[in-house]
Amino acid sequence: MKDGPDIARIGALIGDPARANILSALLSGKALTASELAAEAGITGQTASSHLKKLMEGGLLAQAKQGRHRYFTLADADVGATLEALMGLAARKGHLRTRTGPKDPAMRAARVCYDHLAGHMAVRMFDSLQSRGFLEVTTEPGGLGLTASGEAFVTGFGIDLSDLRSKRRPLCRACLDWSERRDHLAGALGAALLVQFQKHDWVKRETGSRVVHISPKGERDLKALFPIHS
Amino acid sequence: MKDGPDIARIGALIGDPARANILSALLSGKALTASELAAEAGITGQTASSHLKKLMEGGLLAQAKQGRHRYFTLADADVGATLEALMGLAARKGHLRTRTGPKDPAMRAARVCYDHLAGHMAVRMFDSLQSRGFLEVTTEPGGLGLTASGEAFVTGFGIDLSDLRSKRRPLCRACLDWSERRDHLAGALGAALLVQFQKHDWVKRETGSRVVHISPKGERDLKALFPIHS
DNA sequence: ACAACGCTTCGATCTGTGTCGAAGCATTCG
DNA sequence: CGAATGCTTCGACACAGATCGAAGCGTTGT
Incomplete structure (x- = not known):
């Protein structure tokens, strides 16, 4: 049962609504600051900081420090492609959920x-x-x-x-x-x-x-x- | 921020270790019964039943009742492909995690x-x-x-x-x-x-x-x- | 140098949910 | 028909983790 890579870890990362919103926002390809992402996800700065840390540890995000801002982007194009694939599933299986x-x-x-x-x-x-x-x-x-x-x-x-x-x-x-x-x-x-x-x-x-x-x-x-x- | 399909719902489904094990086992393509999946995931029957219900509601699984068994498979090939893509990310980003x-x-x-x-x-x-x-x-x-x-x-x-x-x-x-x-x-x-x-x-x-x-x-x-x- | 800003860490709270035991329904078999 | 099997539902418990307030740290700007 412990076959293959640990898919649950990444799933859990994407599974939180706040983090999913962050990732979706980053799918725009633009580098966004921590506060912008917090606003995007509808959470406070402290909470966002915690989420961003986890996403970094999970290897899904890349960051660039610039002055007193921290800009985040998706780690690479593979992450973007996988998210897009997940959106495909969600759109198809999401029944009535996604109005x-x-x-x-x-x-x-x-x-x-x-x-x-x-x-x-x-x-x-x-x-x-x-x-x-x-x-x-x-x-x-x-x-x-x-x-x-x-x-x-x-x-x-x-x-x-x-x-x-x-x-x-x-x-x-x-x-x-x-x-x-x-x-x-x-x-x-x-x-x-x-x-x-x-x-x-x-x-x-x-x-x-x-x-x-x-x-x-x-x-x-x-x-x-x-x-x-x- | 509410752009696009609801990616978090599917992420959360995959994000639980027990469910991830179930999905991984089903990636073999074989139809497995609820008890087999429970053993595979290392959980009891009642817990598996709850997970399988959620996976069904999420549209990731298909079931076939046969006698007193219930056989489960992945809903379609798209689900399998997406899981394989996620494994790619996990293998690459999973650093040392996946021994x-x-x-x-x-x-x-x-x-x-x-x-x-x-x-x-x-x-x-x-x-x-x-x-x-x-x-x-x-x-x-x-x-x-x-x-x-x-x-x-x-x-x-x-x-x-x-x-x-x-x-x-x-x-x-x-x-x-x-x-x-x-x-x-x-x-x-x-x-x-x-x-x-x-x-x-x-x-x-x-x-x-x-x-x-x-x-x-x-x-x-x-x-x-x-x-x-x- | 002081204030404002952006972000992080710490601590406390609280909801969600994964877990299992026990009981309840089906189905199959002797 | 009664017993065994496979699965589900119910209820209770416990733990993980999401959230925010407050405080701390570093950078920028006046």
Whole structure:
């Protein structure tokens, strides 16, 4: 019965509502201070401090001290992907529990998943990339790679591939989208694409939330850049 | 702060050690009775009953009444995949906590992940399939599909594809292997392959555990069937 | 240097829930 | 039909841990 890794420890960490709120807030990818997270979770500073300590010990969070603030982020992209997977389960099994909030439609349209785009538009992007033969199954970490034509495409979009490859992080990774029940693109490339979209003013992040707003121009240009096989 | 699905509910379910043991035991894919699960988790029958009720309400388990027994399984393959992902996090972040048990090496070599093969040999198989161009990225559910040559290959191995496709379940899916940190093949095809291996007496499941033993003949034939690009 | 701010530690409280014994229902078997 | 088995419900207990007030420590700013 003591087979495999200790899954209960991590489950218990995620299982507390306050900590779950903290992790959800951090899924926005932004570094947040301890007090911001306390407000986000609806608890006092002291309580948050205790929770953050536990999350650190559990290896789910990374911190950066800066002056009298302490900024927290998710430890790495794997944590984000696992949380997104859990959200998929929760959304599906959650029956009536999760009454959809006001921001729900916007979240499903486009949101940030740690550091890359998720939601309807992200899935469209992934589909377009694969149907045009830009992605392939490989043995490199992440299990996904760019084809030659794919490399040309993203380079033409202003992305420096050699820079991305120099990092330890996998270039491409599939991440299960909880609202669409389909994969979208994560990894270093997924993050770089989101940065490019913001540079073009195609998308704009809502402050203090994971929601991403797509401008009319962005909507048009993104659909042109990532056409769907009719 | 109330963004997205209620992740805490599922986290709390997995977070209790007894329940985590139950879920881990069920990851073997076998249907187990309430008393078997109680023994597995090291608790009495009444306590197990309470846990099983909660897991049912949470949608993580499915049950089948049969005579005076109640057989439980994981609700679906998604639950299994999510648990495996959590194990990945736990193994990586668990620092020194998880002192590896006696069965650990065997588990890493080959084990059952809900209904398909996982571990070293499973990853080798996945690598071999992809490097020979049998798998491709697609838009169908699961994000992975068989190429024409891939279809010929598995059909030649005695697998009835039309039968598999008739089910609602995705044919191919990547599942993150916690011991190898790489993808292996899940989905209907992954399950069908494991069945074939057992029919050939290449692999034999250890009773009451997830461990899968590979016979000498199986080792030889599997390596021949799934060669690695040298 | 003093005050304000951000965060942590300590201590006390209190709710939630995991646990088991005993009793209660089914189902199966002799 | 009565006994045994598998499981659930009820009730009581105990412990873990979530919470907050108050105090302490370090940094920043005036």
